[in-house]
Amino acid sequence: MSSFNAIAEPNITPEPTPPAAELIVTNAPWFPSIDLAHMRQAVRLDGTVTHARLRDAVIAAIDEVNRELSTWRQAHQAAGVESLDELPADTIGGESVQLARYRRAVYYLARADVTELYRDFDSTKSGAADTAELVQTVDADRRNARQAINDMRGVARSTIELI
Incomplete structure (x- = not known):
């Protein structure tokens, strides 16, 4: 005897686009606010990552990032720099490289966090391979963020390997 169970697929409706005001995360006064829509495009986050x-x-x-740059920011504020946007820096593509570096640090730390949250446990061989790939992505994202922060502070990048 055989049996058949029909299970309906869940009805997954896409999350509605939040109002424009909710797409901006207001930052501390010295640093720029973050546009979530721009971030989604810049680091290729699709709709599986909810707005919340x-x-x-x-x-x-x-x-x-703000805590890590706290001493650096305070030194610039003491020198009369009112915001990151006013910090003397090269302009590339019509924007201060310091603003681009700040955004890069925030974007990649946030993406690493979201990627870690979306890792699934799968006991199959392919699931283990996917998890290993996600670990590499998270590590690369954290490295990109650290490099952006070091570039902002003018700290040299270094790779140290124990022999």
């Missing part, structure tokens, strides 16, 4: 998750990840990334 992305917003939380961006807030955590902003906090981490």
Whole structure:
């Protein structure tokens, strides 16, 4: 005897686009705000990442970058620089490279966080390979963020290997 179970696929509806005001994460006064729509395009995040998750990840990334740059920011503020946008820096593509570096640091830290949240446990061989690939992506994202922060502060990048 055989049996057949029909299970309907879940009805997954795309998340509605939030109002424009909710797409901007307002930052501390010295640093720029972050546009979530721009971030989605810049680091290729699709609709599987919900707005709430992305917003939380961006807030955590902003906090981490701001804390890491705190002493550096205070030194520039003491020298009379009112915001990151006013910091003397090269302009490429019509924008200060310091603003681009700041965004890069926040974007990649947030993407690393979101990627870690979306890792799934799969006991199959292909699932293990996918997890290993995601670990490499997270590591690369964190490296990109660290390099952007070091570039902002003028700290040399270095690779140290134990022999």
